[in-house]
Amino acid sequence: MRPAPRKHFHNIPDMLETLRKHPLIIPLVLIFIVVLIQTSWIGDDAFITMRTIDNFIHGYGLRWNIAERVQTYTHPLWMFLLTAAYLPTGNAEVTLVGLSILVSSITIFIFLAKIPKTDYGLLLGWGILILSKAFVDYASSGLENPLTHLLLLGFALLYLPERPFSPRKIFMLSLLFGLALFNRIDSALMLLPALIDISLRAATVTKQPALKQDSPVDEGGPRSQKMLARSDMLGNLGLILAGLSPFILWEIFSLVYYGFFLPNTYYAKLSSGVPQAELLAQGLLYFVNSLGWNPLTLTVASASVVLAFAGKDRAGKMLGSGILLYFAYILYIGGDFMSGRFFTGPLLLGVILLIRHIEQRPPLEKFAWAGLVLLLGYFLSPLTAFGNREMSYITSNGIADESAGYYAYTSLVFFSRDASLPTHPNADLGREIRKNGSRLVVQRGVGMLGYFAGPGTHIVDLLGLGDPLLARLPIPAGRDWRIAHFERDLPEGYLATLETGANQIRDPALAEVFDKLHLIVSGDLWTRARWQAIWELNTGKYLDIFSR
Numbered sequence: 271m272r273p274a275p276r277k278h279f280h281n282i283p284d285m286l287e288t289l290r291k292h293p294l295i296i297p298l299v300l301i302f303i304v305v306l307i308q309t310s311w312i313g314d315d316a317f318i319t320m321r322t323i324d325n326f327i328h329g330y331g332l333r334w335n336i337a338e339r340v341q342t343y344t345h346p347l348w349m350f351l352l353t354a355a356y357l358p359t360g361n362a363e364v365t366l367v368g369l370s371i372l373v374s375s376i377t378i379f380i381f382l383a384k385i386p387k388t389d390y391g392l393l394l395g396w397g398i399l400i401l402s403k404a405f406v407d408y409a410s411s412g413l414e415n416p417l418t419h420l421l422l423l424g425f426a427l428l429y430l431p432e433r434p435f436s437p438r439k440i441f442m443l444s445l446l447f448g449l450a451l452f453n454r455i456d457s458a459l460m461l462l463p464a465l466i467d468i469s470l471r472a473a474t475v476t477k478q479p480a481l482k483q484d485s486p487v488d489e490g491g492p493r494s495q496k497m498l499a500r501s502d503m504l505g506n507l508g509l510i511l512a513g514l515s516p517f518i519l520w521e522i523f524s525l526v527y528y529g530f531f532l533p534n535t536y537y538a539k540l541s542s543g544v545p546q547a548e549l550l551a552q553g554l555l556y557f558v559n560s561l562g563w564n565p566l567t568l569t570v571a572s573a574s575v576v577l578a579f580a581g582k583d584r585a586g587k588m589l590g591s592g593i594l595l596y597f598a599y600i601l602y603i604g605g606d607f608m609s610g611r612f613f614t615g616p617l618l619l620g621v622i623l624l625i626r627h628i629e630q631r632p633p634l635e636k637f638a639w640a641g642l643v644l645l646l647g648y649f650l651s652p653l654t655a656f657g658n659r660e661m662s663y664i665t666s667n668g669i670a671d672e673s674a675g676y677y678a679y680t681s682l683v684f685f686s687r688d689a690s691l692p693t694h695p696n697a698d699l700g701r702e703i704r705k706n707g708s709r710l711v712v713q714r715g716v717g718m719l720g721y722f723a724g725p726g727t728h729i730v731d732l733l734g735l736g737d738p739l740l741a742r743l744p745i746p747a748g749r750d751w752r753i754a755h756f757e758r759d760l761p762e763g764y765l766a767t768l769e770t771g772a773n774q775i776r777d778p779a780l781a782e783v784f785d786k787l788h789l790i791v792s793g794d795l796w797t798r799a800r801w802q803a804i805w806e807l808n809t810g811k812y813l814d815i816f817s818r
Contacts, residue, residue, distance in 0.1 A: 305400060309655055319345070343535075348414035371410050385427075408611055460616065468510070529791060575593050708723075
């Protein structure tokens, strides 16, 4: 006998009724929270954002080095949420882990209560997510993944039901897309085909019969109806623009304050000079790594795309197209050094699409999917969310199990009254730098180090993440590299320039570019010279110098 379809809730009484009829939801959410606490960890990159936040709340502005306006974070919306959580706690560890687990718990609860229509779908979806090492890892890492998951889920919940797009729905979908952009620009690629679909529907004007010249113009006439249709079209497009306003306003602020639309990390990671063919090969290895270490994640995300295109659901096809578009982007940029990090969003959308498909299928197919999930998620997965997290794994291609590398230093289960977390060597080095009062240091791996070194130390990041000049320089020809870790050479005279404040860079062309960059990131916001420099740097005037 099939379970009765679940009634989706829209208010508190409906929610309580849903929980009463489906009592598995609460224990499954609680188990997920326990797993997140047990497996909690924080990566070094999360502390890069925390250094900016710490400077911000102490009055230095949204800066990483307080002498420069440089955006070293890729997730502005997540950064602002972390700031709100950091104000009362004053503790980076509690803020990063606590907010991650809170947002992830909300996402899991909404997912279980709203997506599956049957208890089978509930257990299957929960099983996939908790058996996905990538999803569990990045649900508590301090990075923006939890908020990305929540925004993707909210968009899917509004977009997938086959109902006409009301003005309110058009605005809310556009707002969720805009917030996804605001949270992390590239993650919105998963929703881009759906937004295009929404825009095309909103812009559609119903064709009317041809009108004679002497046709009367009245409220009910064809001409009046056509004008109303065009008015609705313009109104709908205006709603889409209004929904995108958080991101648009942020981009305006970013240009004014930082001098650029994109974060400094974009230039550091995508202006390395590494040939595109090598990045594509590395991107392919990123996919292979995920299939090898935790095959469930990528298999479910990919299978859901096939199922979406095999069906007749237009909305499902649009979300499936978004997953494919995002996969192509990951391949293009060379993937990442954090195994599975960029696959958690596609997985969540994939689980949603899979549940919509499988709940309508015969029992044998349901049984087969349940068996496949257990097989790929546990029995055939060499690394699981419940595995040995004190053993670090890294491939020869630089792709790492980041959670294992930082677990022993940052997990909630190691909290102590006597020891300050994290206990990682980079954090200890940062504390030592602060104690010694060092004014200028050159380092790589600057997350924990930078946060604990404090605002009094100017850090030259050899990977370019926090340095506007180095970010735009290619790595030396023939130098070995790790994806997202492209170490630059310091131009001759650069350190002396930072120490004295006088430009002593030996290369005249590079010295000129430094003056322009320094004016943008350190000069007065509204001078004509600064805005001239902003125009020149953003329109590629000095690309030939950066590519030498």
